[in-house]
Amino acid sequence: MAVVKSKKVTFAAGHLAAIFASLITLTPVYLVCVNALKSEAESAAMGPGLPSELHLENFVIVIEKGKLVTSFFNSVLYAGVSAALATLFAALAAFVLSRHRSRLNRAIYFFLIMGIALPINFFTLTKIMQLTHLINTKPGIIILYATLQIPFAIFLIYGFVESIPRELDDAATIDGCGPFQTFFRVIMPLLTPVLVTTFILSFLNTWNDFIMPLYYLNSSENWPMTLAVYNFFGQYKQSWNLVSADILLTIVPVLIVYLAGQRFILSGMTSGAVKG
Amino acid sequence: MARVELKNINKSFGTTQVVHDVNLAIEHGEFTVFVGPSGCGKSTLLRMIAGLEEVSSGKIEIGDADVTGERAADRGIAMVFQSYALYPHMTVADNMTFGLRVARRPKPEITEKLASAAKILRLEDLLARKPAQLSGGQRQRVAIGRAIVRDPKVFLFDEPLSNLDAELRVQMRVEIGQLHKVLGSTMIYVTHDQVEAMTMADRIVVLRGGRVEQVGKPLELYNDPVNAFVAGFIGSPRMNFLSGVVTDARQIKVAGTEFVAPVASGLVRGQTLQLGIRPEHLAASNGVKIEATVNVIEALGATAYLYTTTDSGEKIVAEWRGALPQIGNRVKLCFEPGAVRLFAEGGERIR
Numbered sequence: 022m023a024v025v026k027s028k029k030v031t032f033a034a035g036h037l038a039a040i041f042a043s044l045i046t047l048t049p050v051y052l053v054c055v056n057a058l059k060s061e062a063e064s065a066a067m068g069p070g071l072p073s074e075l076h077l078e079n080f081v082i083v084i085e086k087g088k089l090v091t092s093f094f095n096s097v098l099y100a101g102v103s104a105a106l107a108t109l110f111a112a113l114a115a116f117v118l119s120r121h122r123s124r125l126n127r128a129i130y131f132f133l134i135m136g137i138a139l140p141i142n143f144f145t146l147t148k149i150m151q152l153t154h155l156i157n158t159k160p161g162i163i164i165l166y167a168t169l170q171i172p173f174a175i176f177l178i179y180g181f182v183e184s185i186p187r188e189l190d191d192a193a194t195i196d197g198c199g200p201f202q203t204f205f206r207v208i209m210p211l212l213t214p215v216l217v218t219t220f221i222l223s224f225l226n227t228w229n230d231f232i233m234p235l236y237y238l239n240s241s242e243n244w245p246m247t248l249a250v251y252n253f254f255g256q257y258k259q260s261w262n263l264v265s266a267d268i269l270l271t272i273v274p275v276l277i278v279y280l281a282g283q284r285f286i287l288s289g290m291t292s293g294a295v296k297g
Numbered sequence: 298m299a300r301v302e303l304k305n306i307n308k309s310f311g312t313t314q315v316v317h318d319v320n321l322a323i324e325h326g327e328f329t330v331f332v333g334p335s336g337c338g339k340s341t342l343l344r345m346i347a348g349l350e351e352v353s354s355g356k357i358e359i360g361d362a363d364v365t366g367e368r369a370a371d372r373g374i375a376m377v378f379q380s381y382a383l384y385p386h387m388t389v390a391d392n393m394t395f396g397l398r399v400a401r402r403p404k405p406e407i408t409e410k411l412a413s414a415a416k417i418l419r420l421e422d423l424l425a426r427k428p429a430q431l432s433g434g435q436r437q438r439v440a441i442g443r444a445i446v447r448d449p450k451v452f453l454f455d456e457p458l459s460n461l462d463a464e465l466r467v468q469m470r471v472e473i474g475q476l477h478k479v480l481g482s483t484m485i486y487v488t489h490d491q492v493e494a495m496t497m498a499d500r501i502v503v504l505r506g507g508r509v510e511q512v513g514k515p516l517e518l519y520n521d522p523v524n525a526f527v528a529g530f531i532g533s534p535r536m537n538f539l540s541g542v543v544t545d546a547r548q549i550k551v552a553g554t555e556f557v558a559p560v561a562s563g564l565v566r567g568q569t570l571q572l573g574i575r576p577e578h579l580a581a582s583n584g585v586k587i588e589a590t591v592n593v594i595e596a597l598g599a600t601a602y603l604y605t606t607t608d609s610g611e612k613i614v615a616e617w618r619g620a621l622p623q624i625g626n627r628v629k630l631c632f633e634p635g636a637v638r639l640f641a642e643g644g645e646r647i648r
């Protein structure tokens with residue numbers, strides 16, 4: 022009896038915690054939703070009240086004035102290409118590091134995944150971006166994003182590589198594959214679930230980032246969606262209704278990608294990374 | 298012609314040497330089995346022949362060409378792995394033709410080779426399936442099919458049957474034997490199972506600790522082992538080893554009896570040695586007698602095995618024909634002196 026009771030109590034407590042956590046995350050979403058539909062004056066306080074009349078035209082204004090179409094494609098370009106690059110290079114690296122566990126390779130692996138935890142030093146990063154002439158360029162921000170995603174991507178994929186029997190590599194070698202063919206024709210197809218996971222997570226991280234373009238892209242032509250909010254939020258004037266509408270439009274693609282890829286994210290995270 | 302010759306092969310992983318100066322010549326068309334306890338270097342030796350592992354020193358020749366530095370794919374070998382190592386994302390047909398496709402062979406050749414291998418192995422109906430949809434035995438046949446399609450000079454097998462259940466193992470043993478007859482290729486087969494070695498091999502190579510202990514036909518090893526290790530490893534149930542002491546030039550005292558040993562040269566009085574006698578040689582109706590107490594009886598129908606202990610506490614397994622004794626009974630185990638193999642304390646054979 023006592024066991025059943027205590028189980029029930031934990032269950033209820035868990036539910037309460039989940040509801041509480043949901044409230045915390047949902048509150049800003051709710052605020053953004055209601056304020057996106059208000060007039061500029063009504064939204065000035067960012068209050069929780071419902072709009073007195075619906076201002077759906079906010080979205081049209083935002084898309085036009087904020088050059089949201091351009092920044093949408095910028096975001097797709099940055100997040101898509103950097104996620105693809107990060108996934109590919111991380112997979113190649115994880116394959117080699119996991120298959121040849123020499124002392125040196127272990128050291129390299131730990132050095133690389135330290136990047137998950139260590140903060141970025143913006144001073145040196147800026148120096149390097151200037152030195153390589155990558156600052157304020159699209160390729161520059163793509164390379165930067167790819168690099169930032171690589172540590173976590175390697176961490177995710179590394180454990181998965183181990184779950185692929187080495188005898189497959191041997192069989193491929195006997196069938197005439199060199200290291201690259203072995204990777205692309207045998208290993209990579211078997212890594213598909215974790216590669217999809219890595220791609221999605223990396224895509225979402227980059228899509229949601231606000232800091233890097235703020236520092237390393239000065240031309241608004243190159244801004245991703247997250248920065249477009251600056252068009253409505255300045256020193257002298259804050260249009261909270263437009264800011265809210267912009268934020269909503271920025272979230273939508275993320276939601277679509279997340280919902281479409283949710284299945285892969287869960288399976289990829291649980292079956293591989295845990296073992297790694 | 299595809300002889301395989303290993304000359305002074307050594308292999309070290311870091312500072313541990315796992316293969317010691319192996320010299321071996323395998324004739325064309327021979328079915329050779331490498332056998333030895335787990336960890337004795339069988340796989341390492343096979344992988345060096347395959348080109349999956351580099352030799353630390355020495356030379357490997359296949360078909361009179363030195364292949365020591367050659368890529369695995371260019372050595373004219375094919376390998377069947379213990380875990381089958383089929384590519385899970387490819388169909389059976391794609392698995393089997395992968396090597397040919399990597400080598401960019403013409404389509405008609407690929408189709409033809411696939412068809413002929415599939416026919417030999419009765420895989421025609423399975424070609425569109427993925428490995429996950431096959432039984433263990435079918436997977437192993439696909440793995441063998443993948444080897445056949447490569448049309449190799451030498452087939453290499455690394456414990457290919459150890460993942461199968463006992464019944465299927467016997468069946469596949471026969472199939473591989475038949476395949477060897479049909480193809481007539483040189484085959485090297487690695488196993489830790491001496492029964493597989495005895496039943497399949499033209500020649501057996503017994504390995505221990507990275508060294509070749511003895512090479513020979515199955516019955517040569519069985520009847521004429523060069524040392525106690527080979528004698529004990531080959532044969533099931535295992536050969537019994539009893540300790541004896543030389544009481545006179547050829548007189549040996551063992552387990553309470555004395556007999557004249559069948560050795561050519563004289564022994565040193567007082568010398569201790571090991572006396573090897575196989576269970577089936579203890580079923581003789583007369584000869585030298587050892588008294589022992591029965592602990593366990595294993596009746597197999599046609600024969601029975603008695604697990605016994607002598608008065609001096611040594612364990613003896615004996616084959617038994619005739620009426621079965623009771624557990625706890627004392628029995629007389631008889632052997633012909635000629636059936637005994639003598640080994641020095643270090644294990645070397647005394648002839």
Ligand SMILES: Nc1ncnc2c1ncn2[C@@H]1O[C@H](COP(=O)(O)OP(=O)(O)O)[C@@H](O)[C@H]1O
Pocket residue numbers: 310315333334335336337338339340341342
């Ligand atoms: N890649 C390796 N690195 C280090 N030691 C190894 C490696 N492969 C095999 N060994 C060692 O070499 C010895 C022989 O191994 P192996 O050839 O696999 O034995 P077997 O196949 O006879 O069981 C074992 O002691 C094993 O631990």
Ligand SMILES: [Mg+2]
Pocket residue numbers: 339340341456
């Ligand atoms: Mg082995």
